[in-house]
Amino acid sequence: xxxxxxxxxxxxxxxxxxxxxxxxxxxxxxxxxxxxxxxxxxxxxxxxxxxxxxxxxxxxxxxxxxxxxxxxxxxxxxxxxxxxxxxxxxxxxxxxxxxxxxxxxxxxxxxxxxxxxxxxxxxxxxxxxxxxxxxxxxxxxxxxxxxxxxxxxxxxxxxxxxxxxxxxxxxxxxxxxxxxxxxxxxxxxxxxxxxxxxxxxxxxxxxxxxxxxx
Amino acid sequence: xxxxxxxxxxxxxxxxxxxxxxxxxxxxxxxxxxxxxxxxxxxxxxxxxxxxxxxxxxxxxxxxxxxxxxxxxxxxxxxxxxxxxxxxxxxxxxxxxxxxxxxxxxxxxxxxxxxxxxxxxxxxxxxxxxxxxxxxxxxxxxxxxxxxxxxxxxxxxxxxxxxxxxxxxxxxxxxxxxxxxxxxxxxxxxxxxxxxxxxxxxxxxxxxxxxxxxxxxxxxxxxxxxxxxxxxxxxxxxxxxxxxxxxxxxxxxxxxxxxxxxxxxxxxxxxxxxxxxxxxxxxxxxxxxxxxxxxxxxxxxxxxxxxxxxxxxxxxxxxxxxxxxxxxxxxxxxxxxxxxxxxxxxxxxxxxxxxxxxxxxxxxxxxxxxxxxxxxxxxxxxxxxxxxxxxxxxxxxxxxxxxxxxxxxxxx
Numbered sequence: 001x002x003x004x005x006x007x008x009x010x011x012x013x014x015x016x017x018x019x020x021x022x023x024x025x026x027x028x029x030x031x032x033x034x035x036x037x038x039x040x041x042x043x044x045x046x047x048x049x050x051x052x053x054x055x056x057x058x059x060x061x062x063x064x065x066x067x068x069x070x071x072x073x074x075x076x077x078x079x080x081x082x083x084x085x086x087x088x089x090x091x092x093x094x095x096x097x098x099x100x101x102x103x104x105x106x107x108x109x110x111x112x113x114x115x116x117x118x119x120x121x122x123x124x125x126x127x128x129x130x131x132x133x134x135x136x137x138x139x140x141x142x143x144x145x146x147x148x149x150x151x152x153x154x155x156x157x158x159x160x161x162x163x164x165x166x167x168x169x170x171x172x173x174x175x176x177x178x179x180x181x182x183x184x185x186x187x188x189x190x191x192x193x194x195x196x197x198x199x200x201x202x203x204x205x206x207x208x209x210x211x212x213x214x
Numbered sequence: 215x216x217x218x219x220x221x222x223x224x225x226x227x228x229x230x231x232x233x234x235x236x237x238x239x240x241x242x243x244x245x246x247x248x249x250x251x252x253x254x255x256x257x258x259x260x261x262x263x264x265x266x267x268x269x270x271x272x273x274x275x276x277x278x279x280x281x282x283x284x285x286x287x288x289x290x291x292x293x294x295x296x297x298x299x300x301x302x303x304x305x306x307x308x309x310x311x312x313x314x315x316x317x318x319x320x321x322x323x324x325x326x327x328x329x330x331x332x333x334x335x336x337x338x339x340x341x342x343x344x345x346x347x348x349x350x351x352x353x354x355x356x357x358x359x360x361x362x363x364x365x366x367x368x369x370x371x372x373x374x375x376x377x378x379x380x381x382x383x384x385x386x387x388x389x390x391x392x393x394x395x396x397x398x399x400x401x402x403x404x405x406x407x408x409x410x411x412x413x414x415x416x417x418x419x420x421x422x423x424x425x426x427x428x429x430x431x432x433x434x435x436x437x438x439x440x441x442x443x444x445x446x447x448x449x450x451x452x453x454x455x456x457x458x459x460x461x462x463x464x465x466x467x468x469x470x471x472x473x474x475x476x477x478x479x480x481x482x483x484x485x486x487x488x489x490x491x492x493x494x495x496x497x498x499x500x501x502x503x504x505x506x507x508x509x510x511x512x513x514x515x516x517x518x519x520x521x522x523x524x525x526x527x528x529x530x531x532x533x534x535x536x537x538x539x540x541x542x543x544x545x546x547x548x549x550x551x552x553x554x555x556x557x558x559x560x561x562x563x564x565x566x567x568x569x570x571x572x573x574x575x576x577x578x579x580x581x582x583x584x585x586x587x588x589x590x591x592x593x594x595x596x597x598x599x600x601x602x603x604x605x606x607x608x609x610x611x612x613x614x615x616x617x618x619x620x621x622x623x624x625x626x
Contacts, residue, residue: 057621084539099227111215112539
């Protein structure tokens with residue numbers, strides 16, 4: 001690794017829902033291949049921060065730089081495109097599009113980001129996640145674990161700079177939580193993405209280098 | 215992957231409510247299209263058949279009936295008129311062309327018309343193969359008659375009594391086909407033409423036949439009424455009616471009045487009578503049109519409701535799509551495409567249903583005036599109407615989708 005430059009940087013971010021509820025977030029810089037855990041109890045603003053980092057929610061003050069790009073300075077259309085290409089999101093429950101098959105969900109992610117679709121490549125990703133045989137299944141035909149794998153696959157399909165997971169394990173038992181965490185670590189490394197996990201799940205703590213306490 | 219595919223997938227997932235929307239717009243469009251087809255084809259047929267005919271002279275009675283019978287060959291004659299009287303009219307300087315018609319028989323539902331060669335001139339018809347008759351009991355048949363009954367020159371056909379299919383055959387006097395007309399796109403295609411004297415001879419003979427018959431039995435004769443349509447009286451020969459083409463427009467004002475006032479016959483104008491006929495039919499057609507509009511409106515409302523429900527249950531998915539890089543415009547586009555998809559599929563099905571209905575009308579209603587394969591120019595409007603309905607129905611859900619706040623929806 002020649003020069004390690006910051007992948008994600010955010011400074012002086014504040015946000016308020018109403019006048020009386022003001023959040024202010026400490027600044028943070030993350031470099032390529034780093035992982036970060038955002039810890040905090042529910043109501044501490046984890047999801048708010050994640051949404052601000054991923055360009056879904058404009059902060060009240062402060063800047064978010066992704067690979068040097070100030071995402072809130074982009075036009076709305078550019079913002080959408082940037083998000084599709086460079087940011088992968090995983091939710092607590094897999095939110096695959098119900099009317100589309102697993103493979104079509106992957107294709108949708110490529111198409112929405114304006115990237116070319118190579119079926120072989122998509123199948124290879126599903127192979128890596130161990131759900132290649134589920135390519136033509138609809139989300140309701142998958143087990144929770146398979147659906148979570150598919151969702152991680154969809155988040156990584158565009159080789160994003162950062163992979164952001166919001167409470168990916170809190171609904172799972174110990175064994176499955178460990179599997180999903182392993183999967184996130186392994187796949188984000190494999191795809192070269194900076195991993196950010198927001199959680200109140202203490203089981204995850206030991207596996208990740210940086211923690212960011214809210 | 216494109217908007218249409220995503221819309222298609224969403225619609226097939228909600229297949230039941232989408233189906234209802236498509237069904238309603240199909241029904242609305244089908245009625246709309248059927249009314250268009252029937253009214254345009256009827257008026258076209260009415261015009262084509264009466265194009266060169268300025269006046270019909272026949273026995274007193276309903277003028278509409280006289281027109282229907284002598285021009286469109288659908289109703290029964292009003293009675294007979296003496297040939298001599300009718301011929302007097304043709305000597306008028308106002309008359310360019312006069313075609314005598316004599317009817318009373320049919321060949322398997324196709325009317326056999328006694329006339330002369332001026333008939334061809336009036337209809338602008340020509341013989342495609344064979345020649346005009348030269349003897350009694352020779353006929354020239356219309357294009358459709360030859361097509362539908364697979365007839366060719368030299369074939370013998372047997373007429374039957376009355377104006378519609380019956381079993382009372384003239385088996386002892388077959389007609390020989392000497393010619394087949396070119397397709398004329400008028401009622402001439404559906405007729406069997408023969409000389410006036412053939413018709414007279416047929417019934418002259420019939421009269422005798424019947425008298426013999428009657429002396430033997432005493433049963434009442436059901437067909438007697440039809441027989442008497444063409445009767446040889448002591449005064450001379452009779453015909454059913456006479457089609458007249460004027461020499462110049464001044465005749466319009468004078469000639470009908472002259473006929474109605476100075477003779478025992480009546481004159482009826484095809485233009486006036488078909489306008490009257492159409493205004494009578496028009497009320498029914500208008501009512502059907504309103505029904506079609508109502509159904510289309512209900513279709514739009516049903517599509518709106520189903521899309522609105524779909525939007526509500528898919529709000530989260532829409533927000534997820536935004537996180538995947540979908541712009542607001544794409545979500546708007548998907549919603550609108552879904553609405554248009556349903557109504558356009560419905561409209562196209564409706565057009566198909568309307569043509570299917572005209573097929574059944576022409577096939578089983580033995581109505582030769584409508585053809586399922588003819589398209590009305592106004593049908594071109596159906597696609598834009600379908601598009602507009604779908605767009606309007608989808609507009610509110612699409613705006614809602616456009617406005618979906620990502621963060622708020624996801625954290626709910």
